[in-house]
Amino acid sequence: MKIGILAGAVLLAAVLAGCSAEGTSSAGALRVQSPAFAEGAAIPVKHACAQQGGEDVSPPLTWSGVPESARELAIVVDDPDAPGGTYLHWIVTGIPVSATSAPEGTAPGKVLPGSGGSAAYAGPCPPGGVHHYHFIVYALPGPVAPDGDAAAVHQRIKDAAIASGETVGTWGG
Numbered sequence: 151m152k153i154g155i156l157a158g159a160v161l162l163a164a165v166l167a168g169c170s171a172e173g174t175s176s177a178g179a180l181r182v183q184s185p186a187f188a189e190g191a192a193i194p195v196k197h198a199c200a201q202q203g204g205e206d207v208s209p210p211l212t213w214s215g216v217p218e219s220a221r222e223l224a225i226v227v228d229d230p231d232a233p234g235g236t237y238l239h240w241i242v243t244g245i246p247v248s249a250t251s252a253p254e255g256t257a258p259g260k261v262l263p264g265s266g267g268s269a270a271y272a273g274p275c276p277p278g279g280v281h282h283y284h285f286i287v288y289a290l291p292g293p294v295a296p297d298g299d300a301a302a303v304h305q306r307i308k309d310a311a312i313a314s315g316e317t318v319g320t321w322g323g
Contacts, residue, residue, distance in 0.1 A: 180315025
């Protein structure tokens with residue numbers, strides 16, 4: 151399974167610290183959007199996998215509405231339409247709560263043990279049909295250990311979250 155992970159966020163924190171934008175889509179307490187695609191619309195080819203003509207470049211994301219009690223943010227991108235169950239395309243942890251966006255092509259980081267994945271964002275690459283890609287921002291009360299496999303980290307993030315929001319893009323046909 152190809153899974154991209156960014157943990158520790160020293161580099162990401164430096165990149166994100168100066169970013170600012172206002173999200174408009176809502177799901178949960180946070181409002182999340184991507185300037186690259188509208189809610190429910192097709193994700194641009196650039197952000198898809200190389201096998202389908204893309205560049206595996208993460209799309210830009212913006213968010214707002216982070217609760218004051220949050221101490222850290224995380225991003226998860228998943229595809230619940232995958233044939234073998236929900237496929238995790240990217241997990242980013244250690245994002246400072248002062249950040250309000252992630253720029254296009256956010257740098258990759260650590261690969262989780264046992265993931266068998268790449269350190270980079272894994273763009274949409276479904277075997278067939280239209281798939282829905284959920285770009286979820288989680289507000290956390292503190293750090294979530296990025297150890298273990300990606301599914302375990304994702305579950306810890308969901309369990310710890312005090313708020314979340316998402317925007318959904320589609321890919322395939």
